[in-house]
Amino acid sequence: MSDKKSMGKSREYGFETRMIHAGTQPEPVTGARQTPIFQNTSYVFHDADHAASLFNLQTFGFIYSRLTNPTVAALEERLANLEGGRGGTCCASGHASQILAFFALMEPGDHFIASTRLYGGSITQFGKTFKKFDWQVDFVDVDDPEAVRRALTPKTKAIFVESLANPGGVVSDLEALAAIAREAEIPLIVDNTMATPYLCQPFDWGADLIVHSTTKFLSGNGTSVGGAVIDSGNFDWTASGKFPGLAAPEPAYHGLNFHETFGDMAFTMQAHAVGLRDLGATMAPMHAFQTLLGTETLSLRMERHCANAKQVAEFLEGHPAVAWVSCAALASSPYRALAEKYLPRGAGSVFTLGLKGGYEAGVKMVEGCELFSHLANIGDVRSLILHPASTTHRQLSEEQQAAAGAGPEVVRLSIGLETVEDIIADLELALAATA
Amino acid sequence: MSSPLTYSNNELLAILRDTRTIAMVGASPKWNRPSYFAMKYLQEKGYRVIPVNPGHAGKEILGETVYASLAEIPGKFEMVDIFRNSEAAGPVTDEAIAVAKDKGIKVVWMQLGVINEAAAEKARAAGLTVVMDRCPKIEFGRLNAELSWGGFNSRIITSKRRRVRLS
Numbered sequence: 001m002s003d004k005k006s007m008g009k010s011r012e013y014g015f016e017t018r019m020i021h022a023g024t025q026p027e028p029v030t031g032a033r034q035t036p037i038f039q040n041t042s043y044v045f046h047d048a049d050h051a052a053s054l055f056n057l058q059t060f061g062f063i064y065s066r067l068t069n070p071t072v073a074a075l076e077e078r079l080a081n082l083e084g085g086r087g088g089t090c091c092a093s094g095h096a097s098q099i100l101a102f103f104a105l106m107e108p109g110d111h112f113i114a115s116t117r118l119y120g121g122s123i124t125q126f127g128k129t130f131k132k133f134d135w136q137v138d139f140v141d142v143d144d145p146e147a148v149r150r151a152l153t154p155k156t157k158a159i160f161v162e163s164l165a166n167p168g169g170v171v172s173d174l175e176a177l178a179a180i181a182r183e184a185e186i187p188l189i190v191d192n193t194m195a196t197p198y199l200c201q202p203f204d205w206g207a208d209l210i211v212h213s214t215t216k217f218l219s220g221n222g223t224s225v226g227g228a229v230i231d232s233g234n235f236d237w238t239a240s241g242k243f244p245g246l247a248a249p250e251p252a253y254h255g256l257n258f259h260e261t262f263g264d265m266a267f268t269m270q271a272h273a274v275g276l277r278d279l280g281a282t283m284a285p286m287h288a289f290q291t292l293l294g295t296e297t298l299s300l301r302m303e304r305h306c307a308n309a310k311q312v313a314e315f316l317e318g319h320p321a322v323a324w325v326s327c328a329a330l331a332s333s334p335y336r337a338l339a340e341k342y343l344p345r346g347a348g349s350v351f352t353l354g355l356k357g358g359y360e361a362g363v364k365m366v367e368g369c370e371l372f373s374h375l376a377n378i379g380d381v382r383s384l385i386l387h388p389a390s391t392t393h394r395q396l397s398e399e400q401q402a403a404a405g406a407g408p409e410v411v412r413l414s415i416g417l418e419t420v421e422d423i424i425a426d427l428e429l430a431l432a433a434t435a
Numbered sequence: 436m437s438s439p440l441t442y443s444n445n446e447l448l449a450i451l452r453d454t455r456t457i458a459m460v461g462a463s464p465k466w467n468r469p470s471y472f473a474m475k476y477l478q479e480k481g482y483r484v485i486p487v488n489p490g491h492a493g494k495e496i497l498g499e500t501v502y503a504s505l506a507e508i509p510g511k512f513e514m515v516d517i518f519r520n521s522e523a524a525g526p527v528t529d530e531a532i533a534v535a536k537d538k539g540i541k542v543v544w545m546q547l548g549v550i551n552e553a554a555a556e557k558a559r560a561a562g563l564t565v566v567m568d569r570c571p572k573i574e575f576g577r578l579n580a581e582l583s584w585g586g587f588n589s590r591i592i593t594s595k596r597r598r599v600r601l602s
């Protein structure tokens with residue numbers, strides 16, 4: 001019995017090999033080497049019995065692209081492979097992937113714990129829109145494990161954090177949080193968008209589910225909105241009796257129990273067969289294709305993103321108009337030790353700075369840039385700039401803004417792959433305009 | 436994925452290639468039971484699957500007569516697929532060993548979650564190949580890239596073009 005063998009091979013392939021090959025064998029009918037875009041809604045059944053087997057989930061295959069599509073499946077497998085998980089489910093956006101993840105876990109009246117340091121849109125989704133499903137959330141400072149423990153209730157079904165938190169500089173202590181989740185018999189969900197699987201491997205630290213906005217670094221060029229949920233396959237959905245959506249007879253499938261029937265494939269089966277089927281937030285095949293192209297260069301881009309970002313952060317830290325820089329790549333960061341542990345290859349390229357001139361200076365800075373694009377995205381080859389208080393985080397209260405690291409004086413940067421001297425020169429110019 | 440047992444792809448491919456007939460112990464007549472899923476899938480892939488279940492002996496599942504024991508199955512079968520719990524896998528394996536020569540049994544395969552080291556040891560000593568804690572349906576699907584259709588990590592990396600059977 002040789003370990004982890006691929007077809008003719010005796011050791012595990014490296015990350016770079018897998019980011020190019022995982023999930024994308026040559027298309028067998030034509031031999032096409034690059035993954036075809038199956039721009040197609042539905043798939044012909046061999047006969048009535050084959051159709052029945054497919055609808056009953058008794059065989060593998062395609063029915064209708066709201067559930068599964070070959071191009072989307074290729075991306076799902078690639079992301080699952082890169083994260084070291086059992087399976088993946090792609091979605092129309094990062095936000096859709098968050099709904100899909102919680103939809104499998106939560107019943108009306110259930111509760112989860114989320115970090116106070118999240119992408120502002122996630123705070124709004126969890127705190128406001130999720131309430132309409134009667135899903136309750138408590139936002140907790142996850143730097144304080146005792147506070148997380150105190151927030152647990154018998155109805156708590158998950159802990160949700162970002163590995164590297166948007167808008168910047170904060171690293172979650174995944175191992176400590178996973179231990180708390182394990183004690184409570186609930187999954188730890190990690191949004192790994194800002195780090196990508198190249199920089200951080202949350203399953204290695206005990207996370208159970210990973211969500212992504214593939215819109216960012218994974219697609220990489222700012223072309224395609226998308227998301228994914230990856231399941232580690234390690235969580236026991238049956239043991240605690242807390243997860244009827246995964247481990248009780250499913251009325252929508254004539255009483256099928258997903259965990260009993262599909263074992264460690266239960267979550268991913270449920271996410272397609274119930275989640276995507278009924279929520280309908282499916283990724284388009286074209287978006288899957290563009291995201292597959294992005295992942296083929298992920299390691300190279302992330303290395304350069306990180307190197308550029310570190311240099312820019314160091315420049316900003318020494319600039320007289322800048323009050324502080326929150327970037328886990330900096331020696332001064334309180335999260336430096338956590339970054340070394342969880343992000344050994346680099347601390348990402350999205351971070352924040354505080355301007356001495358406050359809200360006014362923030363507005364002037366974003367308007368003073370020539371090269372940086374003023375827009376609400378991150379993780380593009382282009383350098384991006386944003387003033388969260390006047391944009392992404394404006395729906396939040398001032399207290400929530402401050403807790404999320406997005407107060408009035410804060411500017412967020414997503415450092416791209418341009419010549420680093422040009423990036424720095426552009427910021428120098430913009431900072432001069434704030435004076 | 437958490438199982439400490441590992442089997443090489445080539446080893447599993449060889450078993451699935453050399454097997455034509457499978458005796459499925461613990462096969463259920465209920466359409467929404469895992470064993471029924473596996474039986475139906477394996478039939479579609481060209482295997483003959485013979486159900487063994489004393490509670491349903493004489494009835495039919497998916498067009499095949501159910502037998503009360505391995506010994507009662509007329510004719511040969513290369514694999515015994517055990518859809519029982521780990522403890523029950525012991526006596527089933529003993530029976531497989533006892534009739535192995537007569538029936539042409541080469542492989543004892545215990546389903547996902549079924550692990551019985553003592554039984555496996557005996558079967559190996561009797562010259563049988565043993566697989567534990569795996570599902571032949573899932574492994575067939577994984578090795579033939581069908582599992583990937585559902586977004587699962589097959590862990591197979593290859594630039595070889597797979598042969599497809601065209602009718």
Ligand SMILES: Cc1ncc(COP(=O)(O)O)c(C=O)c1O
Binds near residue numbers: 096214215226
């Ligand atoms: C960390 C993080 N998670 C989730 C999202 C939401 O993703 P999407 O915009 O693809 O819905 C974003 C988007 O900005 C994000 O930065």
